[in-house]
Amino acid sequence: MNITVNNTTPDTTRITLVGELQDGSFKAKVMAETDVPYTPYWEQQVEQRMIYIQPDPEQLQAIVKALNERRLTLDQLQDFGSAGGGTSEIPV
Numbered sequence: 001m002n003i004t005v006n007n008t009t010p011d012t013t014r015i016t017l018v019g020e021l022q023d024g025s026f027k028a029k030v031m032a033e034t035d036v037p038y039t040p041y042w043e044q045q046v047e048q049r050m051i052y053i054q055p056d057p058e059q060l061q062a063i064v065k066a067l068n069e070r071r072l073t074l075d076q077l078q079d080f081g082s083a084g085g086g087t088s089e090i091p092v
Helices: 057-068 074-078
Strands: 002-006 014-021 026-032 045-051 087-091
Touching: 002 057, 014 057, 014 074, 026 057, 045 074, 057 074
Parallel strands: none
Antiparallel strands: 002 087, 014 026, 014 045
16 A cells, blocks of 8 residues: 655755664654754664655554564665655555
8 A cells, every 4th residue: 555645845844754773663753854863863773764754643653554564664765755845655
């Protein structure tokens, strides 16, 4: 199943920060690009990436579920999004 997610727009510059934790699970949060920390956002995090998408809460939950169930990889997710607006079709 695919979901249509809004990409980041130049006037809002909101991104989705996605983190992989040491136990192999994932967390994500939508935030302003300027709020992204240079240090790990979550405890016991091994990696974090900024994705230029602005999912609503239900879409964000579906993306995290797909990551945790290994139906979507972080590398695949990073192929989506844009800072120039539009939408992305993300397979969840």
